[in-house]
Amino acid sequence: MAFKTLSAKAAAALDKELMSTGAFSIDQLMELAGLSVSQVVYRVHPPNKGNRVLVACGPGNNGGDGLVAARHLRHYGYMPTIYYPKRSKNELYQRLAKQLEDLDVPFVDDFPTAINSTDHIVDAVFGFSFSGEVREPFPAVIRAMEETKLPVTSVDAPSSWNIETGPPESGLGSKFHPGFLISLTAPKPLVKHFKGRHFVGGRFVSSAIAKKYDFEIPEYKGIDQIVEVGSGGERL
Ligand SMILES: NC(=O)C1=CN([C@@H]2O[C@H](COP(=O)(O)OP(=O)(O)OC[C@H]3O[C@@H](n4cnc5c(N)ncnc54)[C@H](O)[C@@H]3O)[C@@H](O)[C@H]2O)[C@H](O)CC1
């Protein structure tokens, strides 16, 4: 049986509700999202398998999740590197970047070069607000992730995939099949096309919210922020 999914529109409405009547702040939601991303990386690629992680961050909140994840990964013993070409002027992102700089985490400008000296990639380029054709400077990033043999963990969505319909039929992104995906709060419809190891991170949602948005809260174990579910959103 498959997990229920959240459309891009429903996911945006849910985020808004969490931050209004739910009384969460964006900082909190992003911290929880980034923390769960870092736990997936630790689960699928522990630091003794190679501790260099390249985190590709886009201009929105998906990129913010990547910045938070990088901070946690640094504290777990990884050596993260950040590619963040479209820095937001928003104070929250500036603080997240400063926290990384204070940990001596390097920021690099050339993604295709950086990919040659890493062990794992975190794709935090686009999440549920992605639409249309990939605009500059991100086509080279999607292409590099599409062509690499290195393991890739995508945050909320494989970047360049349509949130409802999955990978583009042809051209850029059509062959991008990351090995790992973490759906934040609840899986989006694109997970039907995802063939790798799939995790959900959303251990903060009340059962009333899950009921209202018609998704199930998976069974988290111990102190985990994440739970592995089957490919394509199937239960394991
Ligand atoms: N609990 C949660 O579920 C939380 C999820 N979070 C993460 O937030 C993203 C959604 O964030 P949002 O800021 O709405 O958008 P994105 O990051 O997906 O992208 C918007 C960003 O990208 C630009 N853009 C859109 N399309 C294109 C394009 N074709 N080419 C280039 N650039 C594009 C757009 O202009 C914006 O700048 C969600 O998926 C989660 O990862 C939050 O952290 C809160 C909690």
Ligand SMILES: [K+]
């Ligand atoms: K992504």
